Structures are given as structure tokens and as C-alpha cells.
Amino acid sequence: MYSTWSSAVLAVGLTPSFHRHISPAGEKLRQLCKSSYFSESSTKRRRSVALLASSSSGRILKIGENSEADKRLSLKDYFEQSEYLFRSDGGPPRWFSPLECASQLDDSPLLLSLPAIDGLGSMLTLHFQSLGKIFDIWCLHIPIDDRTPFPELVKGVVETIRSEHCHSPKRPIYLVAESFGGCLALAVASCCPDIDLLLVLANPATSFSKSQLQPLIPLLEIMPDISRFSVPYMLSFLADIPSKMVMGTLEERLPVQQTIGDITDASIALSSYLSVMADVLSTESLLWKLKMVKSASAYANSRLHAVKSETLVLSSGRDLLLPSVEEGERLQKVLPKCKVRTFNDSGHAFFLERTHDLVSILMGTSFYRRGAYHNYASDYIPPSPSEFRKIYESTSWLENATSPVVMSTIESGKIVRGLAGIPKEGPVLYVGNHMMLGLELAPLVTRFMVERDILLRGMAHPLMFTKLKEGNLPDVSSFDYVRVMGAVPVSATNFYRLFSVNSHILLYPGGVREALHRKGEEYKLFWPEQSEFIRMAARFGAKIIPFGAVGEDDIFQLLLDYNDQAKIPFLKSFYEELSKEAVNLRSDSTGEVTNQEQHMPVLLPKLPGRFYYLFGKPIGTAGRKQELKSKEKSHELYLEVQTEVERCLGYLKEKRKYDPYRNIVQRLAFQARHGLESEIPTFEH
Template identity: 50%
Template sequence: MSPKCSTNCRVFEVRCLHIPLDDRTPFEGLVKLIEKTVKDEHTRFPSRPLYLLGDSFGGCLALAIAARNPHIDLVLILVNPATSFNKSQLSPFIPVLGYVQLGILYALSLILGGPLKMAATRSEEALLSRQTLDELSRSVSSLIPLPSDLTDKLRNDILLWKLELLKSGAAYSNSRLHAVEAQVLMLISGNDKLLPSADEAGCLWTKLKTRKVRHFKDSGHSLLLEDGINLITIIKGTRTYRRSRQFDFVTDYLPPTLSEFRKLVVQDFSLLRIATSPVFLSTLDDGRIVRGLSGVPNEGPVLFVGYHMLMGLELFFFAEQLLKEKNIAIRALAHPYLGARPETSQQKYELFDGLIVFGGLPVSAKHIFKLLSTKSFILLYPGGSREAHHRKGEAYKLFWPDQPEFVRMAARFGATIVPFGVVGEDDIAELVFDYDDQMKIPYLKRWIEDHNKQAGGNIRAGTAGEVANQDMYFPGVIPKIPGRFYYLFGKPVETRGMGYLKDRDSANEVYLRIKSDVEGLISYLKTKREEDPYRSIVKRTMSQYSKVDPSEVPTFEP
């Protein structure tokens, strides 16, 4: 697969390898066949990476081609690669292929699992008699319909050849792993009945140079055929999609699709969304506060700056509403840990991957510059992790730097700055075990220090005040009967043509005004929510029976 350059068309140009059932091309012949296509594509697009998606046996092919072509920029996506064939259940299976029908059904049971596996176990300890085989065949047929000509096509000699091909392919690729220079992403099923894929991931991890792993605990061997598995989403979330030699958070970004939006926000956060029924308010040019986001600019560059609630609870609903109401995909600037967290051989597809799919990227001057130059909509938290990991009694307190870091950069590109406030964390949880408490316990103190060192250290080192303490930790909270989340976007601040680049005093004045605006927006929401007749979850739940969208539940009059 070769990546496309425009986000308005297909993500990849796809080539598919089909091997006819009766084909007898040996493994090295298949490698040379694919290799020719890879070289042709590389000649046509020498600056693009080429992606080889290898599922099971295809993983052996992909590794073999990468080992033979270290000079070509290849990205390998290996799905339960068959390099572990000699350790699988299929190796001892070859001698019993004389029982043709049983061999076919047993092979299918390993691949498909479920009903076929259930039927096979009924005759597990029985003698392999003609009667037993007939009974097993009827059991399987009753549990899952099979094409009438399937067993005719999967002849004994074909199965034997395919298994021998697997054996030679695994041996060939394993002997050449040391020569693989390609970037590798392994997708591993935790419930693979055909191959010991979970163990093999650890082996490949130690032998390959540039690799990532994502485990899917409950999935079977045919991972890509399972419901809920979106390959493009995984590639994006693991930062594996790129158009050139190096991955770039800005130029290689692909906005989330509707299906990704539904999976991550609508499904994964549906309970929290229903429980908190978020309210979105914005401020028009004349100062009026209205329900919805009509006061938010439609054209970028726009820089949203505001308060970061405990553990960033507000982030996904913020992104959801902008995407749903304004068709805006926001780029959220996050702690550098997002891009520098260490990879392990046991890693699962997780929340951090989802953040990247939804536009998250590590905060840096370079990224802000690139985003503003491309007229993006950017979310920046000046208080960073110090606000999101605040202590007891510090809810809704801003921890901003003394210097107007973002104002001068925004003014350089004539960006619009939109201050915003958000409240509601104190309505859903009480912080009882904070950073100060945990640092008094030697074991937790060491863990926090080590964890933050791995996360890239303190990004505010050298900054004065409490904002300099950017350590991340996991707060201990007691859940409450949930109230609501309230968001208020303030009046946009235009920087175009106001000369902040040369006048530090003016930039600082605007910076302090925006900080004051955010504090005012928070204060407004804390006061007005007391007037909300639907702040109680009981009334909201009753109202939601007639509402498709929890954010449409009535609230106070602005």
C-alpha cells in the first residue's frame, strides 16, 4: 500500500496478492513476485513509504521482502504473523491429513473458533472412525453453514501444500529477521487458537529494530475480520501513518472519520456523556451568551485557551461538540508524553492512541507554529498538567505562566483567541488522595518520579511559580452522583493587525485580560449552574427519554 497525499481521497492505494488454490509457487517465488511490485512502486514514488500488510502467512512474506530490501522505506503491518508456525497446533497436524474431512473441519475450527470448535470437542477423545467423522461433519454443518463445494476445493493435497508453504515461509523469514530495517507494527490477538501469537510478539520484539505492538485481548486469529477492528484507525493512532521518511504530527494528520467519532466518543464515553449531559454556551460579538457554539469562529486559525479540569475530563466532549456542530476537527496540544511514551511488547490499543486519532499532539513551539500557519483550530491549556493534576482544594484555580507565551505567536499569524471556561469536575468526583499525599509514601514517590522521567521530564523547568511543577500522577477520587458539565466560550479576541509582535507590554496586557476572562467564565458557570433545574441527574434522566442528544437537555437561561 502506498499512502496518498490528499486527505480528500483514499488514504492508501491498495494492491492485493491473490494465490489461487491450485498454485504451487514456492515461498521464494512468491517473495520475488511481490518484490517486483514493491520495487516498481518505489521507482514511481521514491519519497513515499510503502506499506506491506501481512496477515498470518502474509507476515512471513512481508518480513522476507523487508529483509531483502533494506534500502526501501517499508512499513510492515503484521497481523498474527505465522513466524511461529513451528510452535503452532498445525505442525503436528500434517501427519493426520489422511483423514481429509476431519483435517478440513479441524483447520476451520482453529481459524473460525466458536461453533466449529464446540463441534470438534465433542469427538475429541473418540476413535477416528468413519462413523465419528460423519457425526462430526453433521454437527459442524448444523452449527454453521458451509458452502457446498468447500470441502471439494480444500482437497487433501492442497491443505498439505499450504501447510508446507507455511513451514518454509516461517523458516525463511525467521532466518532473516536480523536484516529487517523496516518500521514494524504488530497487531496481536490474545485469543488466537491457530498460532501462539502473543508469545511470538515477545520474540519478534527482541529481534526487530523498529517496532510497536498492540494487543487485542479477546480477538481470534482472523483479527481484521472481527467487528470493531478498524485498521486505518489503528494505523493513525499508533503514529504509523506517514507520507515521508519521518512521521509529522501536523502534516501527517488525518481528521477522524464518522465511524471513529462514533466509536471513541459516542460508544466509549457514552455513559459519562449521558451522566453529565454537557451544556455548551458561547458568546456573540455583541456580548450575548447563547446556547450552542454560534459564537465560535468558523474560519481559522483559532486558538482556544482555557481551564483544564481534573484528568482532562472535558476534552472529548469539547472535541465532539466542535466536530458535530461546526464540523471542526480540533488539534489539542498535550503533554510531550503523548509522543514520547515508551513502547512495550505488551501494549494494548489504549486511550492515548485515541487521543492521537482525534488530533492530539505534543505541545511545542514548532507544533504551534505549524498549526497556526495551516489555519488550524488549536486547543491549548496554559496550565497544562498542573491544572489537570491539581491538588485538593485547587479545583477551578488557574496555574498559568507569567509570560504571554501564546499571544505573540497567535498575533504573528493573525489568529483569533477564544477563551473558555468549564466546570463540573466537583459534581462527579471528590479528590481525596492527591499528589502531596502520594509523595509522602516512598514507593509511590519513586513511581511518580520514574513515570515522569519516562514521560520526558518537566516541560516547565525554569518557569517560576506553581506552574513549574508539571508532574503527572493518578489522583484518588470518590465518585459522586453526577451533576452536569458546563462549557462557556467567551468573546473571541482578534489579534490580526494589532502589533503584539513588537510590543511586549501590549501582549502581556492581552494575556492577562484573557486569563481574567477565563476566570470570569468559570465564575459565571459556577453561579448560573445553581439555577439549572436539570442539574439533578434524576430530572435529566427523565428529560433524556425524549431527547436523542444528552446535550440538548434544558438548562438555565443564559
């Protein structure tokens, strides 16, 4: 049966109006010439992405480009595409590659999307455009009347993987799956331990034995007529699709009239989709699919011990069909390279929720790579506008409370308000001081994005990426948003990689010691005695911009620092164990910077004052590579940078005394008179 898998390829342009362009599918597709789509190299296929193979006989179809390529697709598009696929011709399972997924990267990994219980293969519709920029995507479609046994499905996918691996042996292959597809992905991975596979599994049906769908099997056997109308609607509501449809539209924040129109259009599309499903999905087909999921679950569970692939499990807290949270925890214990992310407000149909952006999830979990190993520089994709907005809104309370004043120094040496003195082109290295708990970071990073469209790649403590052992430190998942915004573990290798791609890099030499300083140490620098970044910056001719940030003493008072808490025996022991969970970055250094005890200071909030930032004049290193190879010369420049940071701090601490709007009461009064969006004045500079 699977001799046809290599040429049985359905690759159609899934545009919102596609089902109207091709109908009925079989007749149109049979009129076209033959093509061996899978026998071509990936590069050749990508160069002619508008010519895509179709139908089980591998025929060619040319579909017009989507005129709304830059607009993220919606549930309405999913319903329309799924309705077409429900009506598609019979034949064996086949792959299709949507036109929205025309990859823009020459070395894109292959992504094989494995379908849920419906077999349609369109579950990633809402993500096609963003994923298509960084992946070569093929989706598996299993026609509604197909009766291919599960072991044969596994065999077919394995054959595809091995064929593609032969074409590009160094290219990783991703299996992205939901529900039933999760069982298929795990079964396939168990057969390919020698191939670099990465699995992304949303609510995998390996827990089907505990599913709410189990009772449907005997019920359908004794009451066959129940499936025609009841089951499609029941499954829709159990998957929470109607509410997600409404919430997804509301989150777009469109004008009221357009929002109502979009919800109406989506409701009509959903009604049509359910009607087609009820019309096409016979009792026999539904029974077959449910029994298929049951057997697939047992099959996959019996082979979990053979799965060696890196795995990312996405678990929904409100999955009404499967106990997905518990299953994610179980798989994490069983699989050797498994990460789990739990989304408490999500339902079973995870990929159909507009609140999720799969590319951002992959960036946040450091799960995207184009080679054998993850490269924090070249494998990074910046957040989409919607993802940035979501992160910005989650931290905007701090900016609203502190009304930051940001100043920079232009070429003449004059200090101006705003970031006019910041170079647009990299590489640029920003070197400054941490306030308590790094509170200056969020307003700083978002201001660079909003005002200059510059993404600061922060050199972050490794505890945000990995833990030496499990314990009481926050789980690394707590820092996913930091990785989405481009943070990388601080290391010489990552420094080199970021400089090599002309990044804007944010560095805090004082690190943990400054972010968890003691009483009376506000705005005191705790830098290593030796330079750590000067020669690397000179190697790439980077500009170095010293900066200072003040304001922590205006928003809280430090009541209990580490020295106070260490006097309590059980707290001292607790913090000692806590520190053992994280990497000590300064083990080879001397001085106060080596004291990096992990602890939580006790803070007393104040009526919010104001944050102030000052970026000094850029210090050029271009043409100084040979000069700065000298330890003496590089150390002189290191001290110059340190002195400039201290000068910025002194300037801000002195000048803020003359800011009439330093207190939040005065700022609120100003905004009441001039509007919330008006820029609040500050001291003269």
C-alpha cells in the same frame, strides 16, 4: 520464472457482483489487449484508474464503478470475491488493484497487501474503501495451484518494491500482511534495508512451530481424503469467521428485518465459499501451502536480525491457530523499531472483523505517513463515522452522568446556549482550563463533532505518545483513541503545522499542573508567566477563543492530593520515579507551573452534578502580526486571554447556583417526563 513479475498484473474491480460479470475469468481476460501496468508511473496509473491491467499476460479490462462506493464492504463481499479468486485461471503470482482503492491523494504511499495461507489476496476487502483514500494499493494473488517456492516469492516482491522505489524514491512503501504474509513481509524487509518500508503484520505465522496447524501435515499425508470437506470448515471455525460474521452484522444496528436478511445472505455466501474451497483445494494444494508456511516461518525467523523497518504487529488474543500474543511480544524484543497492539477479543482472521478499522489503527499508532517522517498535521485522517461512534459510546457515560451545558458568545456579545458563537472556518485556537484529570475533554470534543462537525486538534502531553523509559505509567497504547481523535504532542513545530492547515486547536497552558491540582485549587489557573501562543496565532491570523469549564467539585471530592501522598515515604519515591518516565514540559519555565509530578489523586465520588462550559467572544489576530511581534503587546493579549478565561469560570460558578437541574435526580425526573433525548433546561443567561 520471475521475468514475468513486472508485467504479470491482475488488476480487477472487485465489486460484490464481480464474479458474475467475469466468468470464466481466463476466457474473458484473453480477449483483451496488452498493457505493461507496472512500467507506468504511479501518477499515470491513478489518472486512469478505471482501466486496470489483468491476467498473467497483462491484459486490460474495464469494470464499471461500484455504485455503493460509500458503503463499507462486508464479509459477504469477501466471500464472493474469494470464491471468484479461487476459480481464477492459473499462471504465476500477480498483483491486482481493486476499483474501491482509487486513491484520492496525489502523494499516497504504496501499500502492498501480502496474502494469508490461502494466497487469494482479498483479506483487506472490508478495508479497501477507507484504505483506498490514502494508499495506492496492490494485492498479491497466488493462484491455488501455483507451486512457486517461498524464496522465489520473496524475490518477486523485492523486485516489485525496487522497481517502485526507483519510480518514487521518496515515497514510503507499506507491506500489510496476515499470517503467512507476515513471514513474507519480514523476509522481504530483510532484503531491503535501504528502502523505506513499513510493515503492518496481523498475527504473523513466524510462530508456526507452535501452531495448531502443525499436526495437519502428517495427518494429511496419511489420510489424504480428509481435506475435501473437513479442513475448509474446520479452518473457518478455528478462524472464528461465523461468529464474527454475525457480530459484525449486529454492530451495524440495522432494522431487525434487514439484519436477519444480511446474516442470511452472508451465511449463503459463506456456504458457497466453503463449498468452492472444498471443491478446489486438493490435498496436494493444502499440503503444499502448509509446508510453505512452515518453511516461510523458518526462513523469516532466520533473517529477523536484518529487518530494520518500522513494524506494527497486531496480535489477537483469541487466535486459535497461532500463539499470536506471545509472538507479538517476542517480535517487539527482537525487532528494533517494533510496536505491538493486542486485541484481546479478536480471532485469527483479524482483517475480516468489522470491529477493526485499519485506517483508525494506523492513526492511533501514528503509523501513517506520506514522507520520510510522520507529520501530525498533514498525515492525519479524521475517524470514520463508525470509529467516532465507537469512541463516543465509550465515553458517553460521563456525558450522560453530567448532562453538560455548553454556551458560547456570539458577535454581539450575547451568551447563547450551544456553539453558535464558534467560527466554522479555521484557524481557531481554544484556550481554557483543565479540570481534575482532564475530565472536561471527552464531552467537549464530542460535542464539537456532533453539533458543529468540528474536530478539535488537542495539544497533548508527550507522555501520551512516548515514554522516556518503561515503568509504571500507562502504556502509550492506552492513548490510541486520543490520537485517533487528532491529538498531537505539544510543541512549537506541531503548533505551526496545525495552524498552517487551518485547524481548530485546543490548548491548555496549565497542562499537567492544572489536571493534577491540589486541594482548594479547583478552577485556579497555572499558566506560564510568559506568552507561548500569541505570536504564533497572529502569524496565521487565527481567532483565539478563551473558555472555562466547571463541574469537577460536583462529581467528586479530592481526598488525597500530591502533598498528602508525598508525606508517605514509599509513595513519594514511587511518584518521583514515575515522573522520570515522562517528559517535563516546563523545565525552562519558573513558578508553580513547573511542578508536574505524575501521581494519581484519591477521589471520593459524589452524586453527579453537572458540567458547564462557556466559550468567550473570539479575539481576532488577523492583521496584527507586526503589532504582536512586540513582546509587550503579545504579553498584553496573553493576559487578556487569561483574564477572559477567569471571567468565564467566575460566570459559570455563580450562575450554576441558579440551575434547577444541577442535581442528577432533577435531571432524571425531567427526562422521565419529556424523554431521554430532550434537552434539559438550565439557568437563564
